[in-house]
Amino acid sequence: MDLLPGVLAALDLPTPEGFRPPDGRSGGPAFASPLAVGDCAVASVAACLVAAAELAHARTGSRPGIALDTAHVAAAMRSEIHLRDPAGNGIDGFAPLSRLWPAADGWVRTHANYPWHRAALLTALGVTDDPGPAIAALPAAEVERRVYAAGGLAVAARTPDQWRAACPPDDAPLVSLTPTADAPARAAAPGPLPASGLRILDLTRVIAGPAGTRMLAALGADVLRVDDPNRPELPLHALDGVIGKLSTEIDAAAVDGRHALDRLVGEADVVVTGYRPGALRRFGLAPDQIADRHPGTIVATLSAWGSGPWAGRRGFDSLVQIATGIGWAVSPDGIRPGTLPCQLLDHATGYLLAAGILTALARRAAGGPATHVSVSLTRTATWLLDQPRKPPLPGTRDAHPAIDDHRVPLGDGWTGISPPGLLDGHPLRWPHLPPRYGQSPPAFP
Template structure:
């Protein structure tokens, strides 16, 4: 049986990271189910806490906007969490299961160990093959990599704009310059950029309680953590408009999985600058999921946005964080698992393993949504343009517990005395947390959101739409 104290300590850490009042932790109840997200590392506990923090942040903002004296009760069910953390695997489009990874996205043996590559997007695949000097052939790629060292492959592929990282042990990552830089940062970086007056959010009424109702969210994210965050904001009532480059379409199945409740438009940020500025002029939240600095030339840095649109909440997500030698690098969940020692911990240095889900993506996504919701609450009370920053690598550090001082002992004690963890039947199938709907894409089977609180929404208001099928305008 998993030690229930893991949940409160992780929840306290996550809730404190987004600036939450620890007294509210007593509003959270968790339903523990053995068999959910099994792993050597405490994946289930981290996942449960990220979802719990998100649901509590939503309930808190909902109470504020509904003028309620008490924050609605939050219930986090391991079954719902485990199902949602596999949402991209559970999706069926007209009965067809999606393909999650391309043939060249995998672990490969090298002369001195292992390397993990990511080539799901065509441009990443081409850069990988160019860096290795081979055709698109799995056997040829394996032959070339077997003759090279993992660090050499990592640097060569990165220099060509591709994605590859060497497998490292937890100890090797802790000693790595980037690992040191990541461990030095808080789990959630929060900043108040100016002294803008407190914003007045109109009250919300009726059922379900929608904490983000009426808020406009510009979604500039790619798979998977960022879209999970904005999908959650859409669940809570926000008008979410996802924008993608016209020449870089998203993978259709992943777009469908994370597109619930949203609209989708293709927009060239350079050529259609006027359209972008018009969207920003009435936006409430901007969420970006590209590598640090990649969007600054479009005036999308937090500081530039604060000048043009005081009172925004700007949320930034990246793989490796904005600090350290890898601060400007691209990355994905699977790569972060390999580099930070998670793959070695779940398997071994001789045979790498993996988490039972893309838990860094999903966990960071819910934590990002929690940070946005809490920023909106703080902004309503005290004003100021707000910026929040998260990274997959920092979430990985919390999972690996490479920063034991991250949790305030007093907060942890409060959580242990407050949050309730109850045991229920084991998790053996996702059926109770799956749903079906029709859509313009076709009939869909999908995972329901695990973010639940009393009187809150049970499902999204609308299904996903085809990629780029909407105009880049607010409704």
């Protein structure tokens, strides 16, 4: 099932001559699911490569040929799982209290990886360690209500129909591209890669945003990630989330930090944010505020729940899977919700985010206006659920793609997965290795 034409049509991108995406069902265990996980994964990465080729054409007049391998996409969609330290060990991505729990009338999924979310979860339920008995004594919706009210993260497991009833679809496109302002763009000479010389200010965390911005780095952009020193990143994401980038810390609540951040926004071609809609307005970083102060700057926003009734809530891939009905759609027994074989909502949304940004850059390079690019995990979940279900190709469920074919050194003895795709036959590579979380000055190269 080729989903790419629909994605390219939404982005108003041409279908490249001679390129046919590989079958997404041939990705082995990473894509083994009753849902079209592999097809959505391949389409999202392929769209990113097509958009990169379009940007290269807008900047240089030449459109590079692109190629993609399903096994590479499958490895990339589980990149955080394939990270290895010098001893060959991985990093556990989920804390003990980030899991599925039985409630009095159903199931609840919690997310407590960050210490402040763990504290909010326990406080909301009036316990000090194990929330299991408290969750089991309450209806799932009540657990959800109490935990969110306390600043924590928990969602009741819903079917797709129950989700649509609770949060009707907002009809937003898979990747929303809204023109903002006509203004001269910062002049950046083209280079060997489509995004060479372009500056990306990365204000995202965890997987989706960082995956999209590191792909932009692999395509030549200079990416500077900024984190709040008061909310340090978890060990896994302090490595996985800064691959290919420079990484710095700025306290936006401090006057000098606010000035530094505004300076960087003014120097960036693209500002990418991964916070709840409206959460950055107090720092002057809402899309309309950036457009007013810095016309010509492209703003890209990523959220968990989109613009619907839950827009103001925090969220992560694992929670969106359970809330939107994916958990029940992939349940192996109809008794307990299941999970996707990879964090597809994060990764696919990240590549779609990158595709939208590259498309916006191509439009601007061709003399068009700046653009607000918007994506959400929930919209990607709807896209996945809307696809026809097909069985995996024969033998692929037990097939194990050769991960080591796509494993590369990340520095300091660490290894991980290389960026998926080829341009004119050349594989993409990560710059800025080894990554150093928070150790760069607050400046673009």
